[in-house]
Amino acid sequence: MGKIVAVTGNEAVANALRQANPDVCSLYPITPQTDIVQRFSSFVSNGVVDTELINAESEHSAMSAAIGAAAAGGRVITATSSQGLALMWEMLHIASGMNLPIVMPLVNRALSAPLNIHGDHSDGMGARDTGWIQLWSENAQEAYDNTIMAFRIAEHKDLRLPAMVCMDGFIISHSIERMEYLDDQPVKDFIGPYEQVNPLLDLQHPKSFGPLILTDLYHEYKRLQHEIIGRAKNIVLQVSDEFAKLSGRKYGLFESYRLEDAEVALVVLNSAAGTSKDVVDAMRDKGIKAGLLKPRLFRPFPYEEVGSALRHLKAVCVLDRADSYGGYGPMFMEISSAIYQAAGTGSGPRLVNKIYGLGGRDYMPEDAGKVLVELDAIAKGASVKAVKEYIGVRE
Amino acid sequence: MRKKVFGRPEGLKDAPFRFCPGCGHSILHRIVAECVDKLDIRGRSIAIGPVGCAVYAYDYFNFDVIEIPHGRPPAAATGMKRARPESIVISYQGDGDLAAIGMGEIVHAANRGENITVFFVNNGIYGMTGGQMAPTTICGQKTTTTPGGRSVAEAGYPMKMAELLSTLEGSAYIARTAIDSPKNTIATRRLFEKALRYQMEGKGFSLVEVLSPCPTDWKMTPEESLKWIENDMQKIFPLGVFKDKFAGAAANA
Ligand SMILES: Cc1ncc(C[n+]2csc(CCOP(=O)(O)OP(=O)(O)O)c2C)c(N)n1
Ligand code: SF4
Numbered sequence: 001m002g003k004i005v006a007v008t009g010n011e012a013v014a015n016a017l018r019q020a021n022p023d024v025c026s027l028y029p030i031t032p033q034t035d036i037v038q039r040f041s042s043f044v045s046n047g048v049v050d051t052e053l054i055n056a057e058s059e060h061s062a063m064s065a066a067i068g069a070a071a072a073g074g075r076v077i078t079a080t081s082s083q084g085l086a087l088m089w090e091m092l093h094i095a096s097g098m099n100l101p102i103v104m105p106l107v108n109r110a111l112s113a114p115l116n117i118h119g120d121h122s123d124g125m126g127a128r129d130t131g132w133i134q135l136w137s138e139n140a141q142e143a144y145d146n147t148i149m150a151f152r153i154a155e156h157k158d159l160r161l162p163a164m165v166c167m168d169g170f171i172i173s174h175s176i177e178r179m180e181y182l183d184d185q186p187v188k189d190f191i192g193p194y195e196q197v198n199p200l201l202d203l204q205h206p207k208s209f210g211p212l213i214l215t216d217l218y219h220e221y222k223r224l225q226h227e228i229i230g231r232a233k234n235i236v237l238q239v240s241d242e243f244a245k246l247s248g249r250k251y252g253l254f255e256s257y258r259l260e261d262a263e264v265a266l267v268v269l270n271s272a273a274g275t276s277k278d279v280v281d282a283m284r285d286k287g288i289k290a291g292l293l294k295p296r297l298f299r300p301f302p303y304e305e306v307g308s309a310l311r312h313l314k315a316v317c318v319l320d321r322a323d324s325y326g327g328y329g330p331m332f333m334e335i336s337s338a339i340y341q342a343a344g345t346g347s348g349p350r351l352v353n354k355i356y357g358l359g360g361r362d363y364m365p366e367d368a369g370k371v372l373v374e375l376d377a378i379a380k381g382a383s384v385k386a387v388k389e390y391i392g393v394r395e
Numbered sequence: 396m397r398k399k400v401f402g403r404p405e406g407l408k409d410a411p412f413r414f415c416p417g418c419g420h421s422i423l424h425r426i427v428a429e430c431v432d433k434l435d436i437r438g439r440s441i442a443i444g445p446v447g448c449a450v451y452a453y454d455y456f457n458f459d460v461i462e463i464p465h466g467r468p469p470a471a472a473t474g475m476k477r478a479r480p481e482s483i484v485i486s487y488q489g490d491g492d493l494a495a496i497g498m499g500e501i502v503h504a505a506n507r508g509e510n511i512t513v514f515f516v517n518n519g520i521y522g523m524t525g526g527q528m529a530p531t532t533i534c535g536q537k538t539t540t541t542p543g544g545r546s547v548a549e550a551g552y553p554m555k556m557a558e559l560l561s562t563l564e565g566s567a568y569i570a571r572t573a574i575d576s577p578k579n580t581i582a583t584r585r586l587f588e589k590a591l592r593y594q595m596e597g598k599g600f601s602l603v604e605v606l607s608p609c610p611t612d613w614k615m616t617p618e619e620s621l622k623w624i625e626n627d628m629q630k631i632f633p634l635g636v637f638k639d640k641f642a643g644a645a646a647n648a
Contacts, residue, residue: 027540028496029524038527038539045542055528055540055550058466058496083446083464087496112464115450 002180002247009140009172012179013079013105013165014039016147018049019187020103023074023194026054026065031117032169033081033107040077059084063091063102070100071209073199075151078102081169082109085123089130095162096131097225098209099197101154102162104132105147108270108321109169110359118360119169121269121322124298125330131225133163133232134299136269138255141179143167145249146296148182151191152239158231160197166298168271170360182247190246229300236297253302255294256309258284262291264375265310265349267335268319269295272356272363276319279368288376301334307342310335313349314379317371321357328388329353350378353388367392406431408457417617419607420448422574423516423583424455427485430588431458434595440483441475443468447489448522448609466497469504472511483594484511491521494530494554501560505600508565512594513602514587515556518609519628526612530554533631538612553631557604561638567599569638573606575624579634586636598641606632 007015014036017025025044027037044053054069056062062078070076080088085106095102108124110116124134135150137143146165154163167173198207213221233253240251257277259265266276273294283290293309295301310316316339320329327333332353339348354371357363371391378384403409406428412421431437437458444452446465453460463471468486476484493501493515504511520538521527527540533553535544545553561569568590572583583605590601606628608620615623636642 029521029527029540031524034524034527038525041540042542053540053549057498057530113462115446115462 002182004178004180006176006178007140008035008174008176009143009167010035010107010174011039012140012144012181013147013167014043015181016144017077017105018043019148019182019184020075020077020151020191021049021188022051022077022103024052024054024066024069024076026056026062026069026076026078028056028059028062028080028084030059030081030084032109032119032173033079033084033105035173036079036105036107059087060091063088063095066102067091067095067098067100070095070102071098071200073196073201075155075194076100076102077104079105079107081107082111082117082123085127086111089127092127092130092132092162094210099160099228100162101160103147103150103154104162104164105143106164106166107169107173108166116359117169119171119271120358120360121166121320122358124164124166125322125324127164128299128330131161131229132299133161133229134297135163135165136296136298137165137167137172138270138273138294139172139179140167140177141249143172144179144181145243145247145251148187148191149236149239149243149251153232153235155194156235156239157195157197159228159235161229161232166270171271180247186246190243232300233297233302251296253297253305254309255296257292257294259291259293259309261289263289263314264372264379265291265293265313265316266319266368266371267293267295267310267316267331269298269321269331272319272321275363275365276368279365279372283369283372288372290372295331301338303334303338303341306335307338310339311343311348315352315375316349317352317354317375319371320353320355323355323358329355332388350384351387352378352384354391355388356391361392363392404428404432406437406457407455410454412455413451414448415611417608417610417620418448419516419518419574419605419609422580423514423605423607424449424452426584426587427487427514428456429584430591433588434591436483436591436595439481440485442485442487443472445488445492446523447492449487449489449516450523452487466492466495467500468492469497469500469509469511469513473504473507473509476509476511480510483591485591486511486513488513488515489522490515490517490519490529490531490556494556498530501556502563505560505602506563506565508567508599510594510597510599512590514590515602515604516607517556517604517632518607519553520609520612522609522612531556531632533627555632557602557632557637560602565600566602566638567640568593568601568636570636571604571606571632571634573624573629573634575606575608575621593641604632606634
């Protein structure tokens with residue numbers, strides 16, 4: 001059976017990648033992700049994986065090499081953070097538009113300028129519209145599990161889409177946690193061998209990838225992309241069910257925490273959800289009926305499911321660790337849409353948006369506490385003072 | 396009366412360097428500042444701090460510094476120089492910055508003959524991210540992404556930037572030096588000054604590559620790193636002036 005270990009998030013993810021034994025890994029270092037590709041380079045050097053390693057000259061080239069390798073026909077990985085993902089942006093669309101099931105851990109980090117190496121979600125949210133599947137992870141265990149599942153999801157024959165697995169830079173990537181590794185063989189059996197779908201160099205069936213398609217068919221092509229990524233929801237659930245049999249750990253499209261009988265709730269991604277759950281418990285002890293929803297599958301976003309999980313609440317705060325300057329926080333926009341569709345106009349919970357933790361600013365239990373007290377007051381009839389507000393700010 | 400023979404150049408702020416012990420960046424920052432003082436250009440110099448271990452250039456240089464994302468300094472320098480032709484634009488870049496992610500920018504800035512000066516710190520490794528292979532890593536050199544040593548079959552050959560850039564018609568002055576000995580360090584200052592003079596005189600693109608120690612990521616003592624530069628790096632990266640469009644023109648001896 002599995003093995004209980006004390007490892008960092010990066011080490012956990014590197015080991016999931018080792019167990020998947022990809023054909024090609026293209027790499028380029030960037031903090032806080034570097035540790036993943038460095039560990040993977042040692043796996044290659046030590047002969048524990050059969051992977052061809054490409055030391056690329058930039059992330060743009062790393063993703064281009066990944067695209068080439070995946071189109072040629074192989075299981076392909078890379079990993080990045082922050083500016084690296086930003087530089088890849090052009091190629092991210094190419095990978096999804098060509099249906100190439102590349103798997104990429106994204107260790108979330110703030111974007112420049114000003115320059116900052118710490119964790120926030122600006123990078124991942126900036127890649128929201130690139131056609132990649134996004135799975136977000138609270139801790140090392142979830143990052144490891146999601147990475148293993150990402151291969152099955154991305155490579156599913158009804159999907160064939162690239163997937164990124166997100167975890168918080170430093171807070172998770174560099175902190176040591178207790179978690180469970182699954183044994184190599186069961187993981188290998190679970191992921192299975194890579195199946196080629198339409199590879200290049202199949203001379204009996206010559207093909208082109210990413211041709212010029214203008215006004216005649218581009219629109220239809222994009223509708224197809226919309227339809228295909230929509231299938232991910234069911235596939236994620238199927239793969240997660242199978243994974244639960246292997247590991248005993250159950251994953252859904254999102255995690256609900258004490259939500260069923262709650263009146264107020266936080267919606268928050270990744271590591272801050274862990275902190276917030278403790279505060280939810282503390283608030284329950286004080287008589288505030290608090291709950292929490294932690295999204296896991298962010299793209300495609302499960303609007304109906306999230307909407308019905310939240311519609312009965314009186315007040316909800318969406319905590320965003322990224323901003324869409326001049327707009328609401330990116331998660332807030334999703335949750336507002338989900339609730340509007342589920343509850344209709346004029347009903348459903350009151351919604352507020354707090355921007356927290358940019359550039360690695362600590363998110364403290366007191367922050368969650370204050371927000372829940374404010375939500376409790378709103379639930380009891382207090383007016384919403386500001387829909388969107390920064391919290392944890394040094395004045 | 397005692398005479399002051401050594402002091403902090405005005406071009407440096409009164410701030411201690413936070414580089415690792417034995418790192419070449421501290422020597423090179425000082426040399427840049429000394430040249431800026433000597434040429435009396437502090438009031439019109441703008442330096443570019445790269446992404447890399449020199450990222451804190453703004454904490455040390457006592458003149459304006461702009462921080463530019465990884466690899467893009469030559470393009471940003473081009474914009475600054477075109478907008479303010481009277482300014483002296485100093486692009487200070489590492490080998491990851493200049494020869495990997497920023498290869499396109501440096502080649503095109505040189506080829507356009509932009510009237511800027513580039514100080515190119517070749518320490519054969521990505522220092523800041525903790526010692527991964529750079530394009531300038533020499534064959535067989537161990538890094539965290541080439542744990543068995545750089546192999547030509549997988550990662551090709553070390554990139555010789557001074558030689559490469561000197562083939563471009565647009566470049567005016569291209570040299571390579573090292574800071575592995577007092578003699579070479581003094582020569583480095585002379586070359587830096589010359590490169591800046593070329594810009595002041597409107598002669599076009601100047602670049603000085605410096606072989607510089609990174610004891611931390613080379614996993615050597617400072618002394619061993621100097622020996623490595625002398626015995627191993629210089630074999631691949633010979634020192635010298637590779638291009639001088641105005642060689643022989645009197646004023647620039
Ligand atoms: C787009 C992008 N990709 C990757 C990085 C990560 N990164 C920061 S410094 C660095 C390497 C710097 O090496 P070099 O230019 O040789 O400078 P040194 O630190 O050795 O002085 C890398 C890859 C980044 N900041 N931005
Ligand atoms: S890591 Fe290397 S280049 Fe960076 S400060 Fe230390 S010695 Fe200098």
